[in-house]
Amino acid sequence: MLNDPKNYSDNIKPYLPKVPYVRNCLKAFVSGGLICVIGQFLQVFYIHFFHFTKASAGNPTSATLILIASLMTGCGLYDKIARFSGAGSIVPVTGFANSITSAALEHKSEGIVLGVATNLFSLAGSVIVFGVVSAAVLGIIRLFLAQAF
Amino acid sequence: MIFVNAFLVGGAICVLGQILIDVFKLTPAHVVASFVVLGAVLDSFGIYDQLIQLAGAGATIPITSFGHALLHGAMSEGHEHGYLGIAIGIFKLTSAGITSAILFGFLTALIFKPKG
Amino acid sequence: MSRVKQQTWRFDHPIYLSATGTAVGPLEARGPLGGTFDKAYNTLSCGEKNWSDAERTLMRRAVAYCLAKAGRKESDIDLFLAGDLMDQTVTSNFIARENRIPYLGMFGACSTSMETIAQAAQLVDSDYADRVLCAVSSHNATAERQFRYPTEYGGPLNLTQTFTVTGAGAALVSRESGNVRVTEATLGRVIDWGISDPNNMGAAMAPAAADTIWRHFQDTGRSPDDYDLIVTGDLSRVGSPILKELLLEKGLDITKQHQDCGLMVYSPEQPVNAGGSGCACSAVVTFGYLYRRLTEGSLKRVIVVATGALLNKSTTKEKDTIPCIAHGVVFESVKGANR
CATH class of the missing domain: 3.40.47.40 (Stage V sporulation protein AD)
Structure with missing residues (x-):
């Protein structure tokens, strides 16, 4: 019985398209894995040719991936790829770059200050906020424990 | 070998994100925010460093490493300068990532037009 | 009037x-x-x-x-x-x-x-x-x-x-003569059956469309067979079957006549997820395709029920449900109007 306003959202479940869970996960796995492999190649490249250490090579590696993702966003490619890869292109640092660039690009018509610069972090801001808050809280706890014992 | 591990670990983290989107109906913003917190939590138990040892870029490229790096930076200064050190060091390791994201995002927005 | x-x-x-x-x-x-x-x-x-x-x-x-x-x-x-x-x-x-x-x-x-x-x-x-x-x-x-x-x-x-x-x-x-007449309009009520997912407008709007269509047939005393087409605005692949089932449960079978503008305007291969939506969806189909067929006389009487989701970006973030509405307008071909 669909004509039941109270339970409508439950009763329509058979009418909703089946989410291809396995296929989506497989796509996310392959595409996310590939982005990480590209990152690994870059890391090895920076260690061998620019004499970065294993720990410090992460910086130019992320920066390069961010540059690539920003350019692909500008060319209108990143959102096309994301239709296929789902979380595979959201979770890597390239997704972070895409959220920044796409938000900035979207508001370009409103000007450089009020459009681009103001909206740069409209999507990515939550990542930085939650990162800083959780790191600060955990840092304080760890420091407290280290001093107490 | 490190390439295989990077593929497997990086892919697995993305699968976790896909499950949060498909099964638990979280928005992408919720997923990345939780992943950053998760990265910081895992760092507290030293797990994330082991993951990086094992998988290299497979652990440093997903956004979880952002939380890990924030906490790492905070702790390295924290041990030297106490609680104030946390504020001093929190962006120490992630500075390159954030700077390049702002810079490249800004420049791309200046050069390109949205395609739709 | x-x-x-x-x-x-x-x-x-x-x-x-x-x-x-x-x-x-x-x-x-x-x-x-x-x-x-x-x-x-x-x-x-x-x-x-x-x-x-x-x-x-x-x-x-x-x-x-x-x-x-x-x-x-x-x-x-x-x-x-x-x-x-x-x-x-x-x-x-x-x-x-x-x-x-x-x-x-x-x-x-x-x-x-x-x-x-x-x-x-x-x-x-x-x-x-x-x-x-x-x-x-x-x-x-x-x-x-x-x-x-x-x-x-x-x-x-x-x-x-x-x-x-x-x-x-x-x-x-x-009132200047043309080939397509506007004869009736059934105005809809705002209906909200508790869908809060802004990515599922089809399911949210189906009850509103069903309410307006049901009311139209109650008010006019006609049956779906009096219409060549019963067209909804943008219920898409998800909302269309729900609409038909909602009305079938009340004893109104529109399966033969129903079409949805959101599904007419794109072909299934186009990357549009569940189908088209937006103000222009029902407008371009009605004023383009349906108008042409009514002018030819290959369609005699059509009701277009345009569906709308009355939300904004904040209401969904505030976890509110989506109020929906549907307005129906009957168009008749001047050629062979006396069916």
């Missing part, structure tokens, strides 16, 4: 869609109805520098085609009724700034297309206006920005999500 039972208007005088005009974007032009539109743009930007301007260009062109076909100038028009999906319906406001016709802004989300036609017909019928120009528009990129994410953002694919039609439709409503 007279009211028929609860929610239906039946117009006393013969009211006509004297002319229509449509303009669409590239994806719609490549769809199965591509040949029925007056103007198709090759790019989403329609040659403009930003998306807002692009949407205005679409509405401007649709209005221009409509007036040209009717052989009328702006000064011949008594009233301009228009609406769109942008904040404060700016597209319509700005077009009204250009054409200098007395203007009433309309908003019923994606139901605006039929809301304006019903209102225009009522004003013409009651002698408050001789010629009323109606227009609605939507643009994929402006709507995405307004309701979802930036256009270049790589969000995950959602199978229940609809795809906003880029286009605009305009129609001239008057």
Whole structure:
């Protein structure tokens, strides 16, 4: 019985398209894995040719991936790829770059200050906020424990 | 070998994100925010460093490493300068990532037009 | 004009869609109805520098085609009724700034297309206006920005999500004879059955469409067989089967006659998830394809039930459910009207 306003959202479940869970996960796995492999190649490249250490090579590696993702966003490619890869292109640092660039690009018509610069972090801001808050809280706890014992 | 591990670990983290989107109906913003917190939590138990040892870029490229790096930076200064050190060091390791994201995002927005 | 039972208007005088005009974007032009539109743009930007301007260009062109076909100038028009999906319906406001016709802004989300036609017909019928120009528009990129994410953002694919039609439709409503008559309108109530997922508008709007269609048949005493088509606005692949089942449970079988503009405007291979949506969705299909078939006489009587989700971006984030509405307008072919 669909004509039941109270339970409508439950009763329509058979009418909703089946989410291809396995296929989506497989796509996310392959595409996310590939982005990480590209990152690994870059890391090895920076260690061998620019004499970065294993720990410090992460910086130019992320920066390069961010540059690539920003350019692909500008060319209108990143959102096309994301239709296929789902979380595979959201979770890597390239997704972070895409959220920044796409938000900035979207508001370009409103000007450089009020459009681009103001909206740069409209999507990515939550990542930085939650990162800083959780790191600060955990840092304080760890420091407290280290001093107490 | 490190390439295989990077593929497997990086892919697995993305699968976790896909499950949060498909099964638990979280928005992408919720997923990345939780992943950053998760990265910081895992760092507290030293797990994330082991993951990086094992998988290299497979652990440093997903956004979880952002939380890990924030906490790492905070702790390295924290041990030297106490609680104030946390504020001093929190962006120490992630500075390159954030700077390049702002810079490249800004420049791309200046050069390109949205395609739709 | 007279009211028929609860929610239906039946117009006393013969009211006509004297002319229509449509303009669409590239994806719609490549769809199965591509040949029925007056103007198709090759790019989403329609040659403009930003998306807002692009949407205005679409509405401007649709209005221009409509007036040209009717052989009328702006000064011949008594009233301009228009609406769109942008904040404060700016597209319509700005077009009204250009054409200098007395203007009433309309908003019923994606139901605006039929809301304006019903209102225009009522004003013409009651002698408050001789010629009323109606227009609605939507643009994929402006709507995405307004309701979802930036256009270049790589969000995950959602199978229940609809795809906003880029286009605009305009129609001239008057008593001057034409080939398509506007005979009745059934105005909808706002219905909210508790769907809060903004990516599932089809399911959210189906009860509103069912309510209006049910009311229409109750008020007029007709049966679905009296219609060649019962067309909904943008229920998509998800909402359409739900609508049919909702009505079937109440003993009304519209399976044979039902079609959805969101499914007519794109072919199944096009990457539009669950189907098309937006003000322009029902407008370009009605004023393009259906108008053409009614003019030929290959369709005799059609009811277009445009559906709208009355939400904004904040209400969904505040976890509120989605109120929905549907307005139905009956169009009849002048050729062989006495079926």
